[in-house]
Amino acid sequence: MAKSIDVSDLDIYYGDFLAVEGVSMTIRARSVTALIGPSGCGKSTFLRSLNRMHEVIPGARVDGKIVIDGQNMYDADVDPVQVRRSVGMVFQRPNPFPTMSIYENVLAGNRLNSKRMPKSEADSIVEKSLKGANLWEEVKNRLNKPGSSLSGGQQQRLCIARAIAVEPQVLLMDEPCSALDPISTSAIEDLIHDLKSDYTIVIVTHNMQQAARVSEDTGFFNLAGAGKPGRLVEMNPTSKIFSNPDEPSTEAYISGRFG
Amino acid sequence: MTVTEAAPKPPAPVRRTGDVVFSGLARAAGITILVALAGVAVFLTIEGFPAVTAPASAMGGKSGIVLYVWPLLFGTLLAALLAMIIATPLAIGVALVISHFAPRKLSRTLGYLIDLLAAVPSVVYGLWGINFLAPRMVGLYEWLEENLGFLPFFTGPASSTGRTILTASLVLAVMALPIITAITREIFAQTPVLHQEAALALGATRWEMIRMTVFPYGRSGMVSATMLGLGRALGETMAVAMVLSATGVISFNLISSTNPSTIAANIALQFGEASGLKVNVLIFSGLVLFVVTFIVNFLGRAIAGRGYKGESR
Numbered sequence: 020m021a022k023s024i025d026v027s028d029l030d031i032y033y034g035d036f037l038a039v040e041g042v043s044m045t046i047r048a049r050s051v052t053a054l055i056g057p058s059g060c061g062k063s064t065f066l067r068s069l070n071r072m073h074e075v076i077p078g079a080r081v082d083g084k085i086v087i088d089g090q091n092m093y094d095a096d097v098d099p100v101q102v103r104r105s106v107g108m109v110f111q112r113p114n115p116f117p118t119m120s121i122y123e124n125v126l127a128g129n130r131l132n133s134k135r136m137p138k139s140e141a142d143s144i145v146e147k148s149l150k151g152a153n154l155w156e157e158v159k160n161r162l163n164k165p166g167s168s169l170s171g172g173q174q175q176r177l178c179i180a181r182a183i184a185v186e187p188q189v190l191l192m193d194e195p196c197s198a199l200d201p202i203s204t205s206a207i208e209d210l211i212h213d214l215k216s217d218y219t220i221v222i223v224t225h226n227m228q229q230a231a232r233v234s235e236d237t238g239f240f241n242l243a244g245a246g247k248p249g250r251l252v253e254m255n256p257t258s259k260i261f262s263n264p265d266e267p268s269t270e271a272y273i274s275g276r277f278g
Numbered sequence: 279m280t281v282t283e284a285a286p287k288p289p290a291p292v293r294r295t296g297d298v299v300f301s302g303l304a305r306a307a308g309i310t311i312l313v314a315l316a317g318v319a320v321f322l323t324i325e326g327f328p329a330v331t332a333p334a335s336a337m338g339g340k341s342g343i344v345l346y347v348w349p350l351l352f353g354t355l356l357a358a359l360l361a362m363i364i365a366t367p368l369a370i371g372v373a374l375v376i377s378h379f380a381p382r383k384l385s386r387t388l389g390y391l392i393d394l395l396a397a398v399p400s401v402v403y404g405l406w407g408i409n410f411l412a413p414r415m416v417g418l419y420e421w422l423e424e425n426l427g428f429l430p431f432f433t434g435p436a437s438s439t440g441r442t443i444l445t446a447s448l449v450l451a452v453m454a455l456p457i458i459t460a461i462t463r464e465i466f467a468q469t470p471v472l473h474q475e476a477a478l479a480l481g482a483t484r485w486e487m488i489r490m491t492v493f494p495y496g497r498s499g500m501v502s503a504t505m506l507g508l509g510r511a512l513g514e515t516m517a518v519a520m521v522l523s524a525t526g527v528i529s530f531n532l533i534s535s536t537n538p539s540t541i542a543a544n545i546a547l548q549f550g551e552a553s554g555l556k557v558n559v560l561i562f563s564g565l566v567l568f569v570v571t572f573i574v575n576f577l578g579r580a581i582a583g584r585g586y587k588g589e590s591r
Contacts, residue, residue, distance in 0.1 A: 072478065100483050107480070110476065110479075112472060115476075128480035131481055178476070181476075185481070
């Protein structure tokens with residue numbers, strides 16, 4: 020079910036404002052691709068364009084193509100709701116639904132996709148997803164407690180369980196650890212390692228060590244200049260980016276000499 | 279050590295004159311409201327009390343104050359509840375359009391227009407009810423009698439003027455619409471973006487997202503908004519007094535020409551010619567209305583204040 024993503028000549032606009040310009044990249048299936056770069060360089064915007072979540076903001080639109088499995092997601096006849104069902108997303112701050120139990124949170128996406136499912140099937144989805152998110156052992160005895168009763172790191176893993184419960188082709192993560200402590204961060208990173216055998220994962224991170232630890236490929240985004248749109252400066256295997264990058268500005272950013 | 283303890287008293291904390299004056303003014307305003315409220319309650323109780331033992335002649339032939347007030351209270355509650363049944367779904371729909379569906383420019387205009395409804399004097403609503411709405415409702419009432427006459431609400435005979443309790447409730451619904459819309463749209467607009475995005479990212483449609491996040495978040499707000507609207511509908515006087523052709527019966531028949539009156543409308547219509555104990559009787563009915571409205575508003579505020587418990591549970 021994991022699919023590769025081909026992005027070509029993608030421009031992203033908010034109204035008349037060009038936020039991200041000319042991104043072309045190939046994201047490999049069953050691997051982790053990290054996007055790094057300074058704040059405001061458009062990496063989160065780009066990530067959100069991968070499942071058309073940026074369209075939630077009025078006036079946002081894109082030019083260019085994003086092809087998953089031979090289908091351009093921005094073709095006129097493609098329903099953004101369908102795109103989001105096949106490209107899951109995990110956000111910066113954990114956002115379980117506060118009025119739902121842990122159990123119902125995991126099933127939230129499945130409840131949307133199918134009208135009725137037998138209890139046994141629901142149980143097995145919940146168990147499988149929570150195990151997939153390394154959360155099962157911690158919550159199996161309190162599935163009916165509200166999702167908000169968990170710690171921040173557990174909530175984030177609950178959100179990952181919720182995202183993988185619908186078996187998406189791609190999993191997008193927008194700085195999933197930036198609101199978490201180091202122990203929870205390490206738990207999520209371990210989880211990302213486990214998940215990449217089944218999913219194509221794209222992760223935005225501010226933490227370069229994290230990018231180096233979890234990803235196979237890394238894309239470095241930067242602004243072309245003050246007031247100019249963000250662009251993809253370099254995309255290479257992570258080991259190359261962090262040892263011998265092609266672009267001097269990538270090296271400047273990674274070595275902390277960024278200005 | 280004792281030496282340091284004997285040091286001079288620390289200087290008085292710095293207090294700005296402006297702050298002192300402002301806090302005094304704010305406190306005075308708050309106390310004034312409480313005093314006014316207590317004053318009204320005391321007045322109603324003292325002036326209304328003689329009505330408990332008033333003779334039938336002071337109560338339009340009714341042999342007890344309860345028999346006098348109950349039909350009025352019934353009419354008040356019936357009209358207000360009907361108004362809420364009509365207004366609440368409409369108001370929530372409008373609020374959703376404003377907060378989640380309409381483009382920003384349109385939603386702002388729509389918001390202003392709805393707020394403007396609250397600024398129309400109730401006499402104007404009364405005139406509109408009598409001269410515009412009531413005659414146009416006659417056809418509908420005849421249709422209801424013919425086709426749904428088996429329901430107790432529509433047994434007829436249909437009023438030929440259209441000035442029924444249902445018409446009055448429609449007018450009340452329009453009058454209560456702005457307050458319910460204003461509160462619910464504020465609550466809806468405050469739904470955390472985080473949760474809305476979570477739902478959308480799971481592949482929820484706009485409506486599914488609203489059901490998953492906006493409604494659970496706004497539930498207490500919707501209830502309290504309805505309560506406040508109910509408070510408005512309960513106490514509304516002029517529009518009902520003008521529109522309703524009241525005979526003081528207790529009836530669930532919504533479309534006939536014999537309708538229960540409401541407390542407020544009854545006071546407005548009778549007070550001019552009342553004297554002596556009749557005044558006390560009317561004031562007593564006012565006390566009943568005061569208590570009912572107070573309870574409804576209190577409940578509305580209490581539910582609103584309890585707010586959104588999801589996060590803390």
